[in-house]
Amino acid sequence: DAKTTQPNSMESNEEEPVHLPCNHSTISGTDYIHWYRQLPSQGPEYVIHGLTSNVNNRMASLAIAEDRKSSTLILHRATLRDAAVYYCILRAYGNKLVFGAGTILRVKS
Amino acid sequence: DVKVTQSSRYLVKRTGEKVFLECVQDMDHENMFWYRQDPGLGLRLIYFSYDVKMKEKGDIPEGYSVSREKKERFSLILESASTNQTSMYLCASRRTGPWGTEAFFGQGTRLTVV
Numbered sequence: 001d002a003k004t005t006q007p008n009s010m011e012s013n014e015e016e017p018v019h020l021p022c023n024h025s026t027i028s029g030t031d032y033i034h035w036y037r038q039l040p041s042q043g044p045e046y047v048i049h050g051l052t053s054n055v056n057n058r059m060a061s062l063a064i065a066e067d068r069k070s071s072t073l074i075l076h077r078a079t080l081r082d083a084a085v086y087y088c089i090l091r092a093y094g095n096k097l098v099f100g101a102g103t104i105l106r107v108k109s
Numbered sequence: 110d111v112k113v114t115q116s117s118r119y120l121v122k123r124t125g126e127k128v129f130l131e132c133v134q135d136m137d138h139e140n141m142f143w144y145r146q147d148p149g150l151g152l153r154l155i156y157f158s159y160d161v162k163m164k165e166k167g168d169i170p171e172g173y174s175v176s177r178e179k180k181e182r183f184s185l186i187l188e189s190a191s192t193n194q195t196s197m198y199l200c201a202s203r204r205t206g207p208w209g210t211e212a213f214f215g216q217g218t219r220l221t222v223v
Contacts, residue, residue: 034211043113043199043214044152096167097142097201097212099152 004088009104012078020073020103022088027068031090034097035062035073038085044099047073047086083107112136115200115215122222128187130218132200141183142201142212143167143175152199158183159205190222 005023012018024033035047048055048062050071055062061074075082087102116131134141142157144167154167158177172194176184183202187194197219203212 036212041217043201043217044212045214046211049211096154096157097203098154098168099144101151 004090004100006086006088006100006103008101009106011106011108012075014079014107014109015077018075018078018082018105018107020075020086020088020105021070022072023070024088024090025069027090031068033062033064033068033071034089034091035060036087036089036097036099037082038087038102039081040084044087078105078107080107080109113200113202113213113215115198115218117218118216120218120220122187122190122220124191124222126187126190126222128190128220128222130185130187130198130200130220132183132185132202132215133181134183134202134213135181136202136204136213137180138202138213139180139205140203141177142203143173143183143185144199144201145169145196146199146217147196155185190220192222194220195222196220 032051034049036044037047038044048060050062063072085102085104087099113134122128140159143155144152146152153169155173156175158164161180164175174186197217199217200215201212
């Protein structure tokens with residue numbers, strides 16, 4: 001399985017944009033890039049996914065580098081409720097989702 | 110609202126007991142998963158099932174077994190609970206399809222083995 005590398009933690013101010021990076025230099029052509037987040041005392045929840053093009057949804061945007069070796073999850077205006085652990089996951093053939101350590105995002109008011 | 114429901118939020122069991130953790134999904138998903146989550150170790154896959162009566166080992170299957178007799182229900186069994194199985198257990202489900210399909214997680218069961 002291709003691996004991802006994320007910073008252990010990041011901090012943001014409320015109402016400001018947050019850019020959460022993920023490196024995946026060994027990504028293969030069939031790997032989708034998924035982002036999940038886990039709020040305190042809850043199970044993970046899906047945020048967004050993409051393959052090659054940048055993606056937007058109501059929660060976030062996903063910017064994928066042209067060579068696909070890295071990606072960035074963008075929260076446009078962080079709120080206190082966005083404080084969570086954010087996981088960047090690659091998934092290709094097969095059904096498994098393999099989680100890494102993720103990035104702990106702290107949001108300051 | 111789609112739902113993955115785990116039978117208990119908190120559970121305390123004694124060493125040596127047989128423990129059943131139940132998970133039910135209402136989305137007609139083919140794939141179901143059991144993870145455990147421990148501080149510093151993240152989420153680790155124990156077992157998954159891609160169809161009724163089908164199962165595959167994940168990364169840490171030792172000490173666990175699973176049962177999938179009906180599509181909507183996936184049970185995790187601790188044959189003889191031990192203190193090192195004290196953990197948060199998370200169930201997830203996902204439909205089979207293009208690789209972009211999202212997984213849905215339950216709220217988790219915090220199991221303490223004493």
